[in-house]
Amino acid sequence: MRTLNLGILAHVDAGKTSLTERLLHAAGVIDEIGSVDAGSTQTDSLALERQRGITIKSAVVSFVIGDVTANLIDTPGHPDFIAEVERVLGVLDGTVLVISAVEGVQAQTRVLMRALQRLRIPTLIFVNKTDRAGAHPGRVLAGIAERLTPAIVAMGSGSGAGTRGCEFRPYGAGDEAFTARLAEVVAEHDDAVLAAYVQDEAGLPYRRLRRELARQARRGLVHPVFFGSAITGAGVAELTAGLTTFLPAAHGDAAGPASGTVFKVERGPAGEKIAYVRMFSGALRVRDRLPSGRGSPLGPGRDGEQRITAISVFERGPAVRRERVSAGQIGKLWGLRDVQTGDTLGVPPPGRPRHRFAPPTLETVVAPSRAADRGALHTALTQLAEQDPLIALRRDDVRGELLLSLYGEVQKEVIQATLAGEYGVEATFSASTTICIERPAGTGAAVEIIDTPPNPFLATVGLRIDPAPAGSGVRFRLEVELGSMPFSFFKAVEETVTQTLRQGIRGWQVTDCVVSMTRSGYWPRQSHAHAHFDKSMSSTAGDFRNLTPLVLMDALKQAGTRVYEPVHRFHLEIPADTFAAVLPELARLRALPWAPVMRGPLCLLEGEIPAAQVRELEEQLPGLTRGEGVLEAVFSRYQPVRGDIPARSRTDHNPLNREEYLLRVARRVAAR
Ligand SMILES: Nc1nc2c(ncn2[C@@H]2O[C@H](COP(=O)(O)OP(=O)(O)OP(=O)(O)O)[C@@H](O)[C@H]2O)c(=O)[nH]1
Ligand SMILES: [Mg+2]
Numbered sequence: 001m002r003t004l005n006l007g008i009l010a011h012v013d014a015g016k017t018s019l020t021e022r023l024l025h026a027a028g029v030i031d032e033i034g035s036v037d038a039g040s041t042q043t044d045s046l047a048l049e050r051q052r053g054i055t056i057k058s059a060v061v062s063f064v065i066g067d068v069t070a071n072l073i074d075t076p077g078h079p080d081f082i083a084e085v086e087r088v089l090g091v092l093d094g095t096v097l098v099i100s101a102v103e104g105v106q107a108q109t110r111v112l113m114r115a116l117q118r119l120r121i122p123t124l125i126f127v128n129k130t131d132r133a134g135a136h137p138g139r140v141l142a143g144i145a146e147r148l149t150p151a152i153v154a155m156g157s158g159s160g161a162g163t164r165g166c167e168f169r170p171y172g173a174g175d176e177a178f179t180a181r182l183a184e185v186v187a188e189h190d191d192a193v194l195a196a197y198v199q200d201e202a203g204l205p206y207r208r209l210r211r212e213l214a215r216q217a218r219r220g221l222v223h224p225v226f227f228g229s230a231i232t233g234a235g236v237a238e239l240t241a242g243l244t245t246f247l248p249a250a251h252g253d254a255a256g257p258a259s260g261t262v263f264k265v266e267r268g269p270a271g272e273k274i275a276y277v278r279m280f281s282g283a284l285r286v287r288d289r290l291p292s293g294r295g296s297p298l299g300p301g302r303d304g305e306q307r308i309t310a311i312s313v314f315e316r317g318p319a320v321r322r323e324r325v326s327a328g329q330i331g332k333l334w335g336l337r338d339v340q341t342g343d344t345l346g347v348p349p350p351g352r353p354r355h356r357f358a359p360p361t362l363e364t365v366v367a368p369s370r371a372a373d374r375g376a377l378h379t380a381l382t383q384l385a386e387q388d389p390l391i392a393l394r395r396d397d398v399r400g401e402l403l404l405s406l407y408g409e410v411q412k413e414v415i416q417a418t419l420a421g422e423y424g425v426e427a428t429f430s431a432s433t434t435i436c437i438e439r440p441a442g443t444g445a446a447v448e449i450i451d452t453p454p455n456p457f458l459a460t461v462g463l464r465i466d467p468a469p470a471g472s473g474v475r476f477r478l479e480v481e482l483g484s485m486p487f488s489f490f491k492a493v494e495e496t497v498t499q500t501l502r503q504g505i506r507g508w509q510v511t512d513c514v515v516s517m518t519r520s521g522y523w524p525r526q527s528h529a530h531a532h533f534d535k536s537m538s539s540t541a542g543d544f545r546n547l548t549p550l551v552l553m554d555a556l557k558q559a560g561t562r563v564y565e566p567v568h569r570f571h572l573e574i575p576a577d578t579f580a581a582v583l584p585e586l587a588r589l590r591a592l593p594w595a596p597v598m599r600g601p602l603c604l605l606e607g608e609i610p611a612a613q614v615r616e617l618e619e620q621l622p623g624l625t626r627g628e629g630v631l632e633a634v635f636s637r638y639q640p641v642r643g644d645i646p647a648r649s650r651t652d653h654n655p656l657n658r659e660e661y662l663l664r665v666a667r668r669v670a671a672r
Helices: 016-026 047-052 079-089 107-118 137-147 176-188 191-199 206-218 236-246 371-387 409-423 487-500 541-559 576-588 611-624 658-671
Strands: 002-010 059-065 068-074 094-100 123-128 152-154 156-159 167-170 223-227 259-267 273-281 283-285 289-291 305-307 310-314 319-322 324-326 330-334 344-346 362-368 393-396 401-406 427-429 437-440 444-448 460-467 474-478 513-521 561-575 597-599 602-610 630-640
Touching (some): 002 016, 016 068, 016 094, 016 123, 059 236, 137 152, 152 176, 310 324, 371 409, 401 409, 444 541, 487 513, 576 611, 611 630
Parallel strands (some): 094 123, 152 223
Antiparallel strands (some): 059 068, 273 330, 310 330, 362 401, 437 561, 561 602, 597 602
């Protein structure tokens, strides 16, 4: 049996979950088609998802098409839950990108397509909702070519768009316009086809064109487009057939070394951790032992092991108990107490680049409604953050506050409801504020040598910080030999670098930089001339933990930093006659619109707006547009803050002031 790990991706509400139901029904996994609106689908199984009619967490179900087991991952489309999509991207063999035939290409569709193209994930496009009033498949197809990618081929045409009787008719060898289009598109990516095409346009046999299309689609170069409706079922059979033809289902390498990626972690009814793993090669079995600790450039930690206590594997619907999960499959693992989303199990999977969407740009202060719930709130938020690595939790030691980073207001409401429903903790959330970042303005380097004043610690640490491309995050590398010092000391430096950069010179997270360790040195236990071991004369990991922040902040001060604020790209549809009222409001909110496009009674405006102002625009819009304005905004980039730099309260204490820092370290040591 071959396997296909298939993602369903789209802008919110395009019909991913409804299409999933249809596919499951067509494959005979379910007898009745569930409905999002009635809260009866397979993949929207959380109570909150059923109440709200939106997907919040990614969910896996499987079905069989011919000799292929497809593991389908239904993802949320709301931008507040983009983190769920990010994790899933690394484990997919192919995707279906769903686009509504009424709304067409939307803001999130573009964000997703960019990621899919970057990762070269083979993608079919399904234009859904052709039954709905206002459906316009032709216009949507043109929109895809114009706004997503020109490398598309419509696989058929629709009739009866906008009615329940809509149908999809696949094209065949007799459709001349289709074969001409096919030849044109596949010739783009293959020189042999191009040569044959130039020689004789009509001379390429249809079967060769189809074969070439399949080959290119499976490599993510060309995207077949299908049309239909998840509600009436139109076009779903053709899409299903397309999944095995145009996406790369494969036999996994079951004999290879075990290699898997954890893309989701949830807690079971008794609070136990359950990890969802996609295996790339080899197999994991019940009772297998795995090293605990997270992956890093220095390799896994060496502190203990964890054991798999149970496994279930997705087969024809939900997961069933099995002794092993092997190459190609998706399984749920129990027993891995330290596991986190994004972990590698076994050897790293072969060359899969990672795509990172923008990190959360908002922050809120969370407080328990009852003072007695303080501890419970902290525990609950820690557990939620563990399932959601992008959702960072910070504690402001000065004000004694808990801060949570967020993508948006819907996510805030979901977290609030989860705290109440699953943990029994009522909590209040302050109005959200934007999170800025700091990037190094240049290069800086510093070093402190062991036993050389003013260095009070038994360690030598040299660090250099260099700026790196936007979006690349923080990378730590060694310019000294790994064997020159005990592993645990390097590990201590690496971890402390990450921690220290959480707050730069102005208090914001420092990112998009490379930190290189340029000097290292320590005193081993035996090197001391005296006969007996003297703890005060030999280096410990603590020396490295205490010294690293001093060196790093010196390097950072030398490099200097610049503060950047998040900016969103917006798409605004307003009645044309309200343009004159909307424009000054955009200016007041520091938005920069590009030239407006008039389409009949509508005015379409695109542009950029600081993330901090999006919520206010949302609030003002109904009043300015008689309630008819529609706004979409997604993160676009960071731009340097002009004028006053917003301050951030400090939580952990970076050594901006050396004396103060050393005093704090001394106090901490004395307290032990
Ligand atoms: N008329 C019509 N309605 C549809 C179709 N597909 C989905 N819908 C409706 O559109 C709404 C959203 O459908 P979902 O399947 O939840 O969309 P989704 O993409 O999973 O949404 P999120 O997961 O929240 O991003 C529901 O009210 C569906 O009933 C379709 O083909 N035709
Ligand atoms: Mg959904």
